[in-house]
Amino acid sequence: MLGSVAGKRLLDLGCGYGENCRCFSQMGCIRVVGIDISQRMLEIAQAENRAPNIQYMNMPMENVSSIDECFDIVVSSLAMHYVQNYDLLLKDLYALLNPGGILVFSQEHPLTTAPLAGAKWIKGADGKVDHYRLTDYSRTGKRTVSWMVDGVIKYHRTFSELINGLINAGFVISEMEEPVPSAETIQRLPQYMKDLHKPNFLIIKAKKP
Amino acid sequence: MLGSVAGKRLLDLGCGYGENCRCFSQMGCIRVVGIDISQRMLEIAQAENRAPNIQYMNMPMENVSSIDECFDIVVSSLAMHYVQNYDLLLKDLYALLNPGGILVFSQEHPLTTAPLAGAKWIKGADGKVDHYRLTDYSRTGKRTVSWMVDGVIKYHRTFSELINGLINAGFVISEMEEPVPSAETIQRLPQYMKDLHKPNFLIIKAKKP
Structure with missing residues (x-):
């Protein structure tokens, strides 16, 4: 979905240990800025995934408007659901992108x-997964869950909120993907069969016209 | 989502008894074409919702490319999930629309x-709805269900398929809605509370640039 990154300026929101930043640098980006809220992760990024054209910055995604440069590509991997004010972040990202620039996030x-x-x-009587317990899809907002530690806060948004937020910020929707394991993978690892009932991830690509 | 229809040429896919066609005519459309696969429904439309600027045509949605005129607006209410070849229909609708024209469907x-x-x-032990039994979201395609009669065939598509189909046909996504009853309605009619777990309808608006 990303296309060629060669010669592009790229911003990675929630870059963590910087593995993706290093990839983008190796794939020909002329400049990569990775931001993350975790100073500890950035120290590892700086130690393990350093390059002359990569800059790591310690800040929450909510502060991106303080970055004083423009980008051709903004990427974000599995971080957007931690952002409280999605609409505001999208407006900030739109301002940071050059015309024709793209935003791709999972x-x-x-x-x-x-x-x-x-x-x-x-699970059914046979102990196998029967279905996904869907509730509260239309009750958007804060969710407090356990993930590694208790009390992790994330935000639920419907497809409509995600799509309309992008459109209202000025973006044009380019593509949407809900990836699931291939039939081959499922045959080899049957525990992934349940992903066909409910995918785990959503990826959206949008363009600044 | 529809905006003003005054002075516009409108095509209604799956118009049924023609109530919407009559509304559009009364709201100022200069021409309304309603198509439906049911000759019986169109006879009632012709009898009860006739107007000089409304034309009813008996054809399946799959044959819209045989219509030899262009429209500013294409609408379709609760019919799209009966269409087997969604991508082809979208290409046909794109060709029928004037530049700047819109497609709104539920x-x-x-x-x-x-x-x-x-x-x-x-349901839970208390007899109340506990959750929606979600399965097979990523298994797209044919569904055979009972609705009024047995053996009704419809087609399941993921959000990605719906969105990407529109984009691939040339449309720009304008808005998406997943309407649910208001808090006031739910207080008055608690049986609608479950719609907050899983909405019943999806509405998409897209534009031909």
Whole structure:
């Protein structure tokens, strides 16, 4: 979905340990800025995924408007569902992009973030997964879940909110993907069969005209 | 989502008894074409919702390319999920629209069409709805369900398929809605509370640039 990054200026929101930043640098980006809220992760990024054209900056995504340069590509991997003010962030990203620039982000699938009580699979009498317990899809907003630690806060948004937020910020929707394992993978690893009931991830690509 | 229809040429796909066609005519459309696969419904439309600027045509949506005129607006209410070749229909509709024209359609929500065994609510020990039994969201394609009669065939598509189909046909996505009853309605009619777990309808507006 990203296309060629050669010669492009790229911003990575929530870059973590910087593995993607290093890839983008190696793929020909002329400049890569990676931001993350975790200073600890950035120290590892600086140690393990350094390059002359990569700059790591310690800041929350909510502060991107303080970055004083423009980009051709903004990417974000599995971070957008932690942002409280999605609409504002999109406006900031739109301002940071050059005309023709693209935003590509992945996040937890809206069906994963929906249940107020957390994502849950229901098993049948045979002990196998029968279905996904869907609740609260249209009750958008804050979710408090356990992930590694208790009390992680994320935000559930419907497909409409995600799409309309981008359009209202001025973006043109280019592509949407809800990836699932291939039939071959599922045959080899049957535990992934349930992803066909409910995908885990959503990827959206949008363009600044 | 439709905006003003005054002075516009409008095509209604799956017009049924023609109530919407009459509304559009009364709202100032200069021409309304309503098509439906049911000759019986069109006879009632002709009898009850006739107007000099409305023309009813008996044809399946799949044959719209045989219509030899252009439109400013194409609407379709709860019919799109019966169309087998969505991508082809969108290409045909794109060709029928004038530049700047819009397509607005509603359909069953993808979470409603998803389960191969049909939409189903699971109740708790208290007899109240606990959750929606979500399965098969990523298994797109044919669904055979009972609705008034047995063996009704419809087609399940993911959000990605719906969005990408429009984009690939040349449309620009303008807006998406997943309407649910208001808090006031739910207080008055608590049986609609479950719509907050899973909406029933999806509405998409797209524009021909």
